[in-house]
Structure formats: structure tokens, C-alpha cells
Amino acid sequence: MKSRIFSEIKQEFDLPNVTYFDNAATTFCPNVVVNSLVDYHKNYKANIHRGIHRLAEKATEEYEGVRSKVKNLLNAKRDSEIIFTSGTTHSINLIALGLCSKWGSNDSIIVPESEHHANLLPWINVAEKYEINFHKINVIKDGSLDLAQLEEVLDECPGRILFSIAHVNNTVGNVQPIKELFKLVKEYEGITVLDAAQSISKEIIDVEDLDADFVAFSAHKLYGPTGVGVLYGKQKYLEKIEPVFWGGDMISSVSWDTIRVNQLPWKLEAGTPNIGGVIAMGSAIDWFKSYDIEDIKVHNKLVNANMQMMLNDLDFIESFHPNYYKAGLISFNVKGCHPSDVAQLLEAQNIAVRSGYLCAQPIVEEKFINGIVRASWACYNDKDDIEKLKKGLIACYEKLS
Amino acid sequence: MKNSVEDSILKIKNDLELFDDNMDKYDYIIEYGDKLLELESEYQTPQYLVLGCQSKLWIKGFGTNTLQFKAYSEAKIVRGLVAIILDIFNGKTKEEILETDPKILNSLGINGLLTPGRQNGVGNLISKIYEIANKRTDN
Numbered sequence: 118m119k120s121r122i123f124s125e126i127k128q129e130f131d132l133p134n135v136t137y138f139d140n141a142a143t144t145f146c147p148n149v150v151v152n153s154l155v156d157y158h159k160n161y162k163a164n165i166h167r168g169i170h171r172l173a174e175k176a177t178e179e180y181e182g183v184r185s186k187v188k189n190l191l192n193a194k195r196d197s198e199i200i201f202t203s204g205t206t207h208s209i210n211l212i213a214l215g216l217c218s219k220w221g222s223n224d225s226i227i228v229p230e231s232e233h234h235a236n237l238l239p240w241i242n243v244a245e246k247y248e249i250n251f252h253k254i255n256v257i258k259d260g261s262l263d264l265a266q267l268e269e270v271l272d273e274c275p276g277r278i279l280f281s282i283a284h285v286n287n288t289v290g291n292v293q294p295i296k297e298l299f300k301l302v303k304e305y306e307g308i309t310v311l312d313a314a315q316s317i318s319k320e321i322i323d324v325e326d327l328d329a330d331f332v333a334f335s336a337h338k339l340y341g342p343t344g345v346g347v348l349y350g351k352q353k354y355l356e357k358i359e360p361v362f363w364g365g366d367m368i369s370s371v372s373w374d375t376i377r378v379n380q381l382p383w384k385l386e387a388g389t390p391n392i393g394g395v396i397a398m399g400s401a402i403d404w405f406k407s408y409d410i411e412d413i414k415v416h417n418k419l420v421n422a423n424m425q426m427m428l429n430d431l432d433f434i435e436s437f438h439p440n441y442y443k444a445g446l447i448s449f450n451v452k453g454c455h456p457s458d459v460a461q462l463l464e465a466q467n468i469a470v471r472s473g474y475l476c477a478q479p480i481v482e483e484k485f486i487n488g489i490v491r492a493s494w495a496c497y498n499d500k501d502d503i504e505k506l507k508k509g510l511i512a513c514y515e516k517l518s
Numbered sequence: 519m520k521n522s523v524e525d526s527i528l529k530i531k532n533d534l535e536l537f538d539d540n541m542d543k544y545d546y547i548i549e550y551g552d553k554l555l556e557l558e559s560e561y562q563t564p565q566y567l568v569l570g571c572q573s574k575l576w577i578k579g580f581g582t583n584t585l586q587f588k589a590y591s592e593a594k595i596v597r598g599l600v601a602i603i604l605d606i607f608n609g610k611t612k613e614e615i616l617e618t619d620p621k622i623l624n625s626l627g628i629n630g631l632l633t634p635g636r637q638n639g640v641g642n643l644i645s646k647i648y649e650i651a652n653k654r655t656d657n
Contacts, residue, residue, distance in 0.1 A: 455593035457572040462595070465540040473572045487573065487592060516544060517594055 127497045129404075136468040136505045141287055141315060141446045141493030143337045146401065153400035154342055157393040164389055166366055180392050183399035184382070190402055191332060191349050192323040197381040198355060201395050204346035205314040206235040208333030209281070211348055211385065212310060213239035215358035216279075217249060223276030225250040227307075229262055231480045233287045236312040240281060250274070256480070259441055260291035262298065271305045278307030284316035288475045288489065290443030292320060299328045308354060314338055318495070319417055319444040321410055330354050336394065340495075341401035345394030348385070355381050362387035413496060417445060420494045420503070427507045433514045437489070446493035448475075451510060454517040456488045462513040468506055523618045526606040531626050547598035554601040555608075557588040568643050575600065577643065579650035584609050587647065599640060602626070607647055615651040620644050 129147040137145070146154075157179070163172035165180050184196040193199065202208045217226065217240075226240045230253040244251035252270045255263040262282075271278065280302040285292050299309040310331040313322050317334040324332060331354065335346040350358070360367055360378060367387040369377045378384045424447050428434045435450045451459050460472035473488040474481040481488055492506060537543045557566070557576050566576040573593035577600070580586045587604045591597045603623070607615055623644065 455573050455596075458593045458595045460572075462541070462544060465544060512541065516541070516548065 124499075126408075127499075130497055132497060134467070136502050136509075138492040138494060138498065138502070138506060139469045139471050140495035140498070141338070141491065142471055143343065144318065144340050144495045145497070146340055146342060146397070147404050149404050150341055150397050150400045154393050154397035157396050162393070165392055166383075176392055176396075179396045179399070180390075183395050183402075186399050186402045187347055187349070190322070190406070192325050193349055194325075195352060198349055198352055200348040200350065200355070200382045200385045201390055202333075202346045202348050203344055203391065204335035204337070205312060205333045206239075208331075208346055208348035209236055209310070209312065210239045211358065211361055212279075212331055212333075212350075213243045214361045215385070216308075216354070217243040218247060218359065220247055220249045220277060222248045222250070225252060225270075225274040225276065225278050227252045227254060227267070227270055227274075227278065227280045227302075229254045229256055229282055231256045231260065231286055231288065231477060232281075232283055233312070233314070234476045234478070235314070236281055236283055236310075237477075237479075240279075260286050260289040261293070264301075267298075268301065271302065271307070274305065274307075278302065278305055279310060280307050281310035281312065283312040283314065284320060284322070285444040285446075287315050287446070288477050288481055288491070289437065289448055290315075290446040290493075291441060292316070292444050295327050295329070303328055315446070316444060318405065319413070324349060324351075336398035336401060339398070339401050340405060341398040342394045345391045345398050347398075352381065355385070358385060360384055360387065364388045408496070416496060417494075418442065420498055421447070423500060423503050424492065424494070427503050431507070431510060431514075433518065434510065437485070445495070446491055448489040448491045450485070450489055451514050451517065454513065456490045458517050459490050459510075459513050462516060463506075463509045466505075466509045466512060468509045470506075523606055523610060523614060524622065527622060527626060530602055530605070534626065544595065544598075547602065548594045549598070550601045550605075551594055551597035552601075553605065554590075554597055555586065555588040555604070557590040559590075561588075562590055568646050575643065577604075577646055577650070579647075579654065582654075584611055585615065585651060585654065587650070600643060603640070603643060603647070607651075612651045612654045616648065620648070 130145055131148060132145060161172045161175045163176045165173065165177040167173060184199045187199045188196055202211060226244050226249055228237060228240055241251060243249060254267050254270065257263060282293055282298065284295055295311060302309050308330045309328060311327065311329040313332050313334040315338065316322065318339045322332060330351050332349040337343040364387040367379050367384050369379045421443050425440060428436050428449055433452045435452055437448060450456060456472040460470050463470055471491045475491055533546060534543055537546065557578055561578050562576045566578045568575040568577055573591050573596050575589060575591040575596055577587055577589040580588065586608055589600045589604060591600060
């Protein structure tokens with residue numbers, strides 16, 4: 118890891134001409150990532166693991182090389198603990214369908230009520246299907262969990278336990294005290310699942326330190342391409358996952374009598390994967406790691422503070438949370454204005470934000486009825502962007518109030 | 519009468535073309551919302567809900583020979599857009615509505631003002647208007 122000049126980071130992107138505050142949805146790719154994707158498709162596009170020609174060998178080498186990059190990023194033990202998926206949603210569904218399909222009415226799945234649909238619906242689905250107990254844990258105003266309720270629920274769970282939580286919440290941006298929460302779950306021998314979709318580009322994720330049994334994230338929220346992501350799993354848990362998809366590359370031998378599945382990680386990667394996407398994700402990780410994560414955290418804190426100050430300055434803004442640190446996003450409403458109107462008028466001023474229920478409808482609708490406006494930043498957002506957002510919000514209020 | 523839907527569209531189109539700036543167009547759209555015949559809260563139920571809008575939108579048709587539509591949305595821009603579209607269809611017969619090619623609404627040029635989510639919402643609103651007109655057999 119080397120320290121680089123953060124203020125020059127924009128030069129590494131060909132950013133579109135828009136003030137972009139929708140980075141929690143997806144981040145732009147630096148040129149080096151785009152180039153690596155193009156390089157694969159132009160210069161060595163071949164299928165992996167099969168051909169014995171030069172292109173296939175190069176593609177396989179590049180693709181498999183990304184496992185070590187992800188392993189190092191997460192401080193995992195083995196390359197075989199890294200499964201390439203299409204993204205966070207795929208990763209979480211893989212655990213739910215591959216692991217919990219053998220569970221039943223003695224077992225329990227626990228999630229906070231504030232989760233993104235990607236970390237909610239896969240669990241509700243298997244809980245209903247296999248009659249697994251499903252518990253949702255209340256969140257309090259600042260986004261933190263009701264710990265007393267969590268302990269109570271854990272106390273009452275008779276059989277196996279799985280606890281899944283987003284590291285950084287996608288609606289209010291608070292960072293959950295994962296280490297502490299997982300330690301508690303481990304006292305009950307529960308399986309711990311970390312949805313790192315929002316945190317992968319903002320926080321240090323060390324699976325050993327956090328005691329995470331599974332971690333899911335998407336490349337496109339880490340300056341990589343869409344359609345590719347990761348499921349990390351501790352070997353002993355990954356081995357319990359039954360393949361959900363069957364087909365090429367996930368088998369070691371097939372006869373009419375017997376199908377022998379391949380070893381990890383390939384047994385969970387049926388079919389031709391997103392080869393170019395995985396390779397570009399590798400470039401995104403290299404690029405990301407060329408910055409010191411501590412510098413990135415300092416930049417986040419700075420944008421967070423400037424954003425909060427800007428919103429505090431505007432008396433027509435309703436900010437929903439106290440001044441705690443928000444990792445990359447802040448949600449608010451403009452008094453008396455519908456969030457969708459605000460987003461639409463900001464769009465008319467070339468400013469991109471997100472509005473609505475933010476893929477967390479149950480909790481957002483319960484607390485805010487019409488939804489919220491979310492501004493989310495990345496490493497390339499600066500003070501000028503915040504100033505533009507401020508002017509944009511003033512114009513919205515003048516028109517809509 | 520047959521051209522009246524087209525006439526209504528043309529009038530709004532000409533109005534909108536007067537504005538060079540998108541923000542000014544929104545002023546026009548928001549003000550248009552004041553003309554909306556507001557649907558009473560008793561009808562703001564799932565039956566009358568238009569799906570696909572980020573803000574909730576309800577619509578109901580009234581009348582026998584000619585149709586009158588009432589709608590409700592809390593979002594001002596949606597309210598304005600709905601008022602524009604309903605202004606085109608209100609007071610028309612079932613046949614006049616069903617004979618109108620919905621693509622003609624594209625000529626209003628408001629699609630460019632709409633984010634995809636809302637575009638789906640408006641598309642669904644137009645489908646709902648045709649559905650209401652189609653079900654009307656009592657004229």
C-alpha cells in the first residue's frame with residue numbers, strides 16, 4: 118500500500134459531466150479498470166479452465182489470479198474460499214439456498230429490520246419455504262441494533278443460528294459494530310454473514326478480525342464493473358453449501374450413474390462466468406489498494422462533515438440522524454417536498470441523487486412514509502460537488518415549497 | 519371532435535416549447551397540477567393505484583357518455599404531469615380515447631424530462647386510462 122495524492126484522483130477517471138451523488142447505487146470505474154475489461158475482450162477473450170491454447174491459458178491465469186487479490190483484500194486464508202458471483206444479491210442467495218435448504222423449524226435466521234432487500238428477501242424466502250424461524254431485530258434512531266432484543270432472540274433459538282447484517286446501512290449510512298455483534302452471535306455458535314456491499318469501498322474488512330463466516334460484496338460498488346461480485350466463506354461453511362446451479366465446470370466427472378462435483382471454489386461456479394468482469398474487478402482491487410485505506414477514510418470523514426455542515430446550514434432540510442459518522446451516504450428530506458420531486462428537480466440541474474425507499478421498503482416506508490432523498494459520495498466527490506448540491510437544493514425548495 | 523385529443527396535445531406541446539430551460543418547464547408542470555381534479559381519499563386504495571411510480575398515484579374514471587378522470591398524488595411534479603395527461607383525455611368519449619394512439623403523447627416531449635422510474639409510472643398511468651375506458655360499457 119502506498120500513499121497517493123488524493124486530490125488528483127479525478128484525473129484517473131473519465132467522469133461524465135454530472136454532479137454524481139448516487140455512488141451507493143454504483144461507482145464509476147477508473148480508466149485502468151475500463152482498460153482491463155477492454156483488454157480481455159479485445160486481446161485474449163477465451164473461455165477458462167478448458168482450452169489448452171494460449172489465449173485460454175492467459176484468461177485462466179488472469180481470472181484465477183483475482184482470487185488471491187480478493188483473498189488479500191479480505192485477509193482470507195485460502196483462494197478456494199473466494200467464490201465469484203454476479204454480485205451481492207447472488208452471493209447472499211447462494212448461502213440462503215445452498216445452506217439453509219437443509220434447515221428446518223428448529224433453526225433460526227436473524228436479520229436487522231433495516232436491511233436492503235438483497236439481505237432480507239433471500240432469508241424470508243428460505244424461512245417460508247423450509248419453515249425456519251425468522252427474526253427481525255429492531256433498529257433505533259441512529260441505525261444501531263436493539264442489542265437487548267438480539268440477545269433475547271439468541272437466547273431463545275433452539276437449533277442452528279444464522280445472523281446476517283449489512284456492515285454499512287444503505288439508507289442511513291451508519292457503520293455497525295460488526296466485531297462486537299459477531300462476537301455475541303459466536304457465543305451462541307451462530308453463523309455470521311456480512312453484507313459488505315456498501316462498506317467494501319469504505320471500511321477495512323478483515324474476516325479473521327471480524328470473525329465473519331461469510332462476506333458478500335459487488336465489484337461495481339468498488340469502482341469495478343457491474344455483474345460481478347464475491348462470496349467469501351470459511352472453508353468449513355462453504356463445504357456445507359450445496360450447489361444451486363448445475364452445469365459445466367462445477368463437476369469433476371459425470372456418468373449416467375454418478376455426478377461428482379468439483380472441489381471448492383469451482384463447484385459453486387457453474388457455467389462460463391463473467392470472465393472479463395472478474396479480471397476487471399481484480400484491476401479495481403489493485404487500483405483501490407494503491408490508495409491507503411486510512412487516506413480513504415479521512416476523505417470520507419471530510420466529505421461527511423462538509424455534507425452534514427451544508428445540510429445543517431439549510432433550515433428547510435430534515436436530516437434524520439444525529440451527527441454520527443456516515444460511511445459514504447446521507448439521507449434527508451426537503452421540508453414539505455416529496456422526495457421524488459426533489460430528485461427530479463435536482464436531475465433538471467444535472468445532479469444525480471437517489472430517492473424513494475432505497476430497496477429497503479419495509480423500514481423506510483414505516484419511518485418516512487414517502488421515502489427519502491439519499492446523496493452518496495465516492496473518492497472523486499469534492500467540495501465543489503457539495504456546493505452544487507447545496508445550490509440545487511435551494512432551487513428545489515424555492516420551486517416546490 | 520376526432521382531432522380534439524390531438525389539438526389538446528398540440529396546445530400543451532406549444533406551451534412547453536416556449537421554455538428553453540428545463541427548470542422553467544417544471545414551473546409550468548407544477549402549476550398545471552392545480553388544475554387536477556383531485557380524487558377523494560376514499561378512492562385512494564390499491565384498486566385505483568397506478569403501479570411503477572416512485573410516489574403513490576391513484577386514478578379513477580367517472581361519467582357515462584364522456585369520461586372524467588380524477589387522480590391524486592402527493593408529489594407536485596407527478597401531479598402536474600398527470601394533470602397535463604388527464605386534460606387531454608377528460609371530457610372525451612370511450613371511443614375517442616381508445617382510438618388515440620398512445621404514442622402520440624411522445625410528441626409532448628415530456629419523456630426527456632422524466633427519469634426512467636417516472637417514465638414507467640406515466641406509461642402505466644396511460645395504460646390505466648385505456649383500461650378504465652375499455653371497461654366502460656354503459657355508454
